[in-house]
Amino acid sequence: MSRYSAICHIIDQIRLTRDIFHLVLNAPDIARAARPGQFCMLATAHGKGLDPLLRRPLSIHDVGPSGRLEFLYRVVGRGTDLLAQKGPGDIVCVLGPLGQGFRLGTSSSSILVGGGLGTAPLLFLARGLEPRDITIILGGRDAQEIVRLDSFEKVAEKVLVTTEDGSLGIKGLVTSALERLDISPSSHIQHPPAIFACGPWPMMKAVCNWAAIRGLAVQVSLETQMACGTGICLGCATRSSGQDRYLHVCKDGPVFFATDIDWG
Ligand SMILES: Cc1cc2nc3c(=O)[nH]c(=O)nc-3n(C[C@H](O)[C@H](O)[C@H](O)COP(=O)(O)OP(=O)(O)OC[C@H]3O[C@@H](n4cnc5c(N)ncnc54)[C@H](O)[C@@H]3O)c2cc1C
Numbered sequence: 608m609s610r611y612s613a614i615c616h617i618i619d620q621i622r623l624t625r626d627i628f629h630l631v632l633n634a635p636d637i638a639r640a641a642r643p644g645q646f647c648m649l650a651t652a653h654g655k656g657l658d659p660l661l662r663r664p665l666s667i668h669d670v671g672p673s674g675r676l677e678f679l680y681r682v683v684g685r686g687t688d689l690l691a692q693k694g695p696g697d698i699v700c701v702l703g704p705l706g707q708g709f710r711l712g713t714s715s716s717s718i719l720v721g722g723g724l725g726t727a728p729l730l731f732l733a734r735g736l737e738p739r740d741i742t743i744i745l746g747g748r749d750a751q752e753i754v755r756l757d758s759f760e761k762v763a764e765k766v767l768v769t770t771e772d773g774s775l776g777i778k779g780l781v782t783s784a785l786e787r788l789d790i791s792p793s794s795h796i797q798h799p800p801a802i803f804a805c806g807p808w809p810m811m812k813a814v815c816n817w818a819a820i821r822g823l824a825v826q827v828s829l830e831t832q833m834a835c836g837t838g839i840c841l842g843c844a845t846r847s848s849g850q851d852r853y854l855h856v857c858k859d860g861p862v863f864f865a866t867d868i869d870w871g
């Protein structure tokens with residue numbers, strides 16, 4: 608699989624909410640090679656500065672014509688704060704695409720579930736899925752956390768929104784929306800939907816439990832702290848469901864089948 612280390616110009620950087628940003632880079636090689644579910648490591652230091660030294664991992668949100676490479680991220684600390692201060696014309700050094708993305712398969716329908724900024728990889732995923740009977744569930748604490756809704760609505764047959772405070776869509780967690788889909792254990796024996804999830808660990812665990820009851824396979828995109836992003840530092844280990852084995856999220860993932868993970 609090809610990966611590139613590229614110096615990319617920022618085409619656009621839009622502040623969507625107080626702390627969520629949509630970054631668009633010009634990165635033709637990475638955009639061409641990228642597959643849904645893969646991520647990039649972005650250097651966030653300004654100019655020739657080395658602080659922070661380590662690049663930060665972000666999921667590929669979308670790719671577009673003429674080499675557009677898009678990210679959706681929340682400012683949580685120093686690296687993302689520095690990235691958010693950059694604007695059109697500034698440069699960002701990017702390593703990618705990295706990791707194993709989603710297996711797209713041939714299921715006749717798909718359900719994509721994202722919580723918080725776990726929605727980021729789902730747009731590119733939805734574009735890559737065939738056939739196109741796609742339901743996307745976007746969950747957040749409140750309406751402010753539901754971003755790029757119009758873009759998601761363009762790539763899916765159905766989009767359901769849940770917010771914990773009820774300020775948008777269904778009041779509750781993403782599982783409230785899953786229950787509304789009325790999928791019983793026997794209703795999809797012939798054509799089981801493919802389930803994809805990305806978000807906080809408890810959310811993904813709940814989605815996996817919902818799917819397990821119905822005998823459905825789930826692919827999850829995991830997040831851990833990452834230093835290198837390329838399998839060298841071994842800092843991104845997560846426990847696998849196999850005996851005494853660790854998986855490395857940057858190299859073996861970030862996308863895994865739920866049954867491969869020890870959910871604790
Ligand atoms: C494969 C992958 C894809 C990701 N995709 C996205 C994305 O598309 N959009 C997005 O907003 N974020 C994404 N993240 C998380 C993002 O990498 C971190 O938020 C970012 O590295 C934080 O850097 P910082 O310097 O701003 O914060 P730091 O100063 O490094 O940390 C600030 C706080 O955030 C916590 N933190 C840092 N990294 C993570 C993490 N990976 N998971 C949970 N908590 C963390 C730290 O413990 C600390 O409390 C992804 C992470 C991985 C591993």
Ligand code: FES
Pocket residue numbers: 832833834835836837838839840841842843844855856857858
């Ligand atoms: S982040 Fe270094 S091995 Fe995964």
